[in-house]
Amino acid sequence: MNAQDIRKVFFDFFASRGHDVVASAPMVVKDDPTLMFTNAGMNQFKDLFLGNSEIKEPRVANTQKCLRVSGKHNDLEEVGVDTYHHTMFEMLGNWSFGDYFKKEAIQWAWELLTDHYKIDPEKLYVTIFEGDQADGLPMDEEAYAVWKELIAEERILKANKKDNFWEMGETGPCGPCSEIHVDLRPEAERRQLSGAELVNQDHPQVIEVWNLVFMEFNRMGDQSLKSLPNKHIDTGMGLERLAMVLQGKTSNYDTDVFQPYIKLIEVRTGMKYTSRRQ
Numbered sequence: 001m002n003a004q005d006i007r008k009v010f011f012d013f014f015a016s017r018g019h020d021v022v023a024s025a026p027m028v029v030k031d032d033p034t035l036m037f038t039n040a041g042m043n044q045f046k047d048l049f050l051g052n053s054e055i056k057e058p059r060v061a062n063t064q065k066c067l068r069v070s071g072k073h074n075d076l077e078e079v080g081v082d083t084y085h086h087t088m089f090e091m092l093g094n095w096s097f098g099d100y101f102k103k104e105a106i107q108w109a110w111e112l113l114t115d116h117y118k119i120d121p122e123k124l125y126v127t128i129f130e131g132d133q134a135d136g137l138p139m140d141e142e143a144y145a146v147w148k149e150l151i152a153e154e155r156i157l158k159a160n161k162k163d164n165f166w167e168m169g170e171t172g173p174c175g176p177c178s179e180i181h182v183d184l185r186p187e188a189e190r191r192q193l194s195g196a197e198l199v200n201q202d203h204p205q206v207i208e209v210w211n212l213v214f215m216e217f218n219r220m221g222d223q224s225l226k227s228l229p230n231k232h233i234d235t236g237m238g239l240e241r242l243a244m245v246l247q248g249k250t251s252n253y254d255t256d257v258f259q260p261y262i263k264l265i266e267v268r269t270g271m272k273y274t275s276r277r278q
C-alpha cells in the first residue's frame with residue numbers, strides 16, 4: 001500500500017462508520033496563544049472539546065499536518081537521530097465529539113489495523129493508563145476490559161502518565177490514552193526477547209503507531225484537572241510510521257512518503273542516500 005492508499009483505506013473505514021472526512025488545519029495556529037504550531041489533529045477541535053463551540057458533526061476523520069518543534073510535544077531532538085521521528089509529519093485521526101467513547105474507538109482501531117491493513121496481531125502490543133496519584137486518577141479499567149476482548153492479556157501493558165496521559169499543552173483538553181505499538185523485528189529476534197520488554201524503550205523497530213486519547217479533562221493553569229462537559233475521542237496515527245509497517249521497511253525514510261524527494265536530492269547533489277538501521 002502506498003501512502004495514498006493508506007489514507008484512502010483510513011478515510012473509507014471511518015466514513016463507513018458515520019465520520020465526516022474534513023481537511024487538515026493550517027500548521028501555524030492563529031487563534032490560540034497556548035500553541036505556536038499545530039502539534040496534533042485535535043488542535044482545530046479544541047473549542048469543541050472544551051464545550052465552547054456547538055457540536056454540529058459528532059464524528060470526524062482527517063489527516064493532519066503536524067509540526068513538533070516547540071512546546072510540550074517537541075520531537076526536535078529525535079529528528080535525524082532515529083528512523084521514526086519527524087519535525088513535520090501527518091497524523092491520521094478519528095474524533096468523536098460527545099458521541100462514541102472507548103469501546104468503539106478501541107474496537108475500530110483494532111479492526112482497521114488487523115482486518116484492513118492486515119497487520120499480524122502477533123506483532124501488536126497495547127498500553128493502558130496505570131493511573132496517577134498526584135492527579136487522583138485510577139487505572140483505566142474500562143480500556144483494559146475492552147482490550148481484553150481483543151488481544152491476549154500479556155500484550156496489554158500498563159504505562160504511566162508520561163506515556164499514557166495525553167495533554168495538548170501545559171493547559172487544555174487532556175485525558176488518559178491507550179497506545180498501539182508494533183514490533184517489526186525479525187521473527188528470530190522476537191522469539192528471543194518479547195516485544196513487551198521493548199515497548200516505550202526507544203527501540204527503533206518496536207514503535208508506537210496509534211494513540212487513542214479518551215478526552216475527559218481540561219488541565220487548568222494551576223495544573224488541576226476539571227472534567228469536560230462531554231467525553232470525547234481523539235486519535236492520532238502516524239502516517240509515515242504506518243507506511244513503514246505496511247511497506248515492510250525499517251525506516252520511515254525508506255517509504256514512498258520520502259523516497260521521491262530523497263532520490264531527487266541524490267540527483268541534485270550527486271550524493272548517495274543509504275538507509276541506516278539504528
Ligand code: GLY
Nearest residue numbers: 040042211235236
Ligand atoms: N492527540 C493524540 C496524539 O497526538 O497522539
